[in-house]
Amino acid sequence: GAGVSQSPSNKVTEKGKDVELRCDPISGHTALYWYRQSLGQGLEFLIYFQGNSAPDKSGLPSDRFSAERTGGSVSTLTIQRTQQEDSAVYLCASSPVGTGDEQFFGPGTRLTVL
Amino acid sequence: GQNIDQPTEMTATEGAIVQINCTYQTSGFNGLFWYQQHAGEAPTFLSYNVLDGLEEKGRFSSFLSRSKGYSYLLLKELQMKDSASYLCAVRDPTDSWGKLQFGAGTQVVVTP
Numbered sequence: 001g002a003g004v005s006q007s008p009s010n011k012v013t014e015k016g017k018d019v020e021l022r023c024d025p026i027s028g029h030t031a032l033y034w035y036r037q038s039l040g041q042g043l044e045f046l047i048y049f050q051g052n053s054a055p056d057k058s059g060l061p062s063d064r065f066s067a068e069r070t071g072g073s074v075s076t077l078t079i080q081r082t083q084q085e086d087s088a089v090y091l092c093a094s095s096p097v098g099t100g101d102e103q104f105f106g107p108g109t110r111l112t113v114l
Numbered sequence: 115g116q117n118i119d120q121p122t123e124m125t126a127t128e129g130a131i132v133q134i135n136c137t138y139q140t141s142g143f144n145g146l147f148w149y150q151q152h153a154g155e156a157p158t159f160l161s162y163n164v165l166d167g168l169e170e171k172g173r174f175s176s177f178l179s180r181s182k183g184y185s186y187l188l189l190k191e192l193q194m195k196d197s198a199s200y201l202c203a204v205r206d207p208t209d210s211w212g213k214l215q216f217g218a219g220t221q222v223v224v225t226p
Binding site: 033035041042043044045048056058059091102103104105106107108 | 147155156157158159162201203213214215216217218219
């Protein structure tokens with residue numbers, strides 16, 4: 001079946017512009033996660049959605065970052081007034097219900113802020 | 115909060131064995147994951163440990179000691195395709211049942 005998909009795969013933008021990154025999780029997965037990975041670094045947790053519960057936004061680095069998940073499926077991560085330090089690969093993952101469930105990652109969106 | 119430590123890089127010869135250690139200090143614990151990430155690709159799941167002991171899956175094994183806050187990933191009969199970054203991640207339910215905290219990853223280089 002289809003895995004997690006993300007779009008665009010690459011995004012180059014100018015400093016100060018807003019960007020939207022999209023994630024389509026695996027059908028039926030109730031949990032959805034956003035991570036950020038800077039060059040040569042590990043994954044940094046950003047935000048987590050689980051079903052209809054309020055999202056865990058504790059990892060968002062600033063109020064320029066926001067995310068929503070519509071209809072319990074597709075999610076959009078929005079970065080307003082982008083800065084050069086926002087340049088990174090943004091990874092989305094989904095998992096079924098259950099604390100032991102592995103997370104399935106999408107291919108990521110490489111964001112470059114000039 | 116959590117602190118997860120793993121070595122930055124390890125080099126080993128094709129056919130050999132490599133052990134990647136991961137230590138963690140967390141306020142809570144509900145499982146430890148290992149992921150493999152090839153350059154430019156998304157991480158893929160390797161193993162999950164929630165109880166003490168060794169989990170074996172083919173050439174890869176993962177060990178956990180909760181009392182010591184310690185895990186290792188053992189890669190046997192190394193192949194060139196095993197060259198990748200290996201990420202240790204801990205789930206801490208006191209923060210959120212869902213999110214994982216990742217270590218910075220260990221880059222394994224397999225040489226001929």
